[in-house]
Amino acid sequence: GAVVSQHPSRVICKSGTSVKIECRSLDFQATTMFWYRQFPKQSLMLMATSNEGSKATYEQGVEKDKFLINHASLTLSTLTVTSAHPEDSSFYICSASHSGQALGWAGNTIYFGEGSWLTVV
Amino acid sequence: DQQVKQNSPSLSVQEGRISILNCDYTNSMFDYFLWYKKYPAEGPTFLISISSIKDKNEDGRFTVFLNKSAKHLSLHIVPSQPGDSAVYFCAAKGGSEKLVFGKGTKLTVNP
16 A cells, blocks of 8 residues: 555646645654655656755755655645746655665665646646 | 666557656666656556666666766666556655655556
């Protein structure tokens, strides 16, 4: 079963409104979560690193005032797209690292959510 | 400038044959490389990874080869099965757990 859950899986909103996407780690605590965006036929692009209890770290070119990230607990990070526009329509996906697992990093401790399709009309 | 490149957007192979997916990178500081499989409207699922200090890692039908001098890695799937049909992403990690992804290669395995 999924160890990282995203909600909603699909959302349609009107231009100018805000929409919130949740990312939850199930059965483990994640001090760090990552938010990615994928446009059609493009790679997943990292938007920001979400740190529990502190401000998110945004990648170059990502507007922090437009994409608000809140990591209020060790199992929940939210991404709010404010004043959404049609060009924000995309597939948004989060990941979390289950750092409590076996010693040695092998990549199999990073889990991705199911993703959220945002359509702004 | 893309640091991780998958130059083949698609690949089609016959069931039972070998699928070879390629990936090139530019940043010599990457310390881990990963392959993910992704179905439409779903999140990527981890397949296999390789540390930059190794040149091969094998897990069942999946083998990843790393050529550091050429900054190239490849994923071999053998034998290929129809259920392997998906988009495969190559990703790289350097230092932190932020991942840099390629654009993906859509693999179609024909029965």
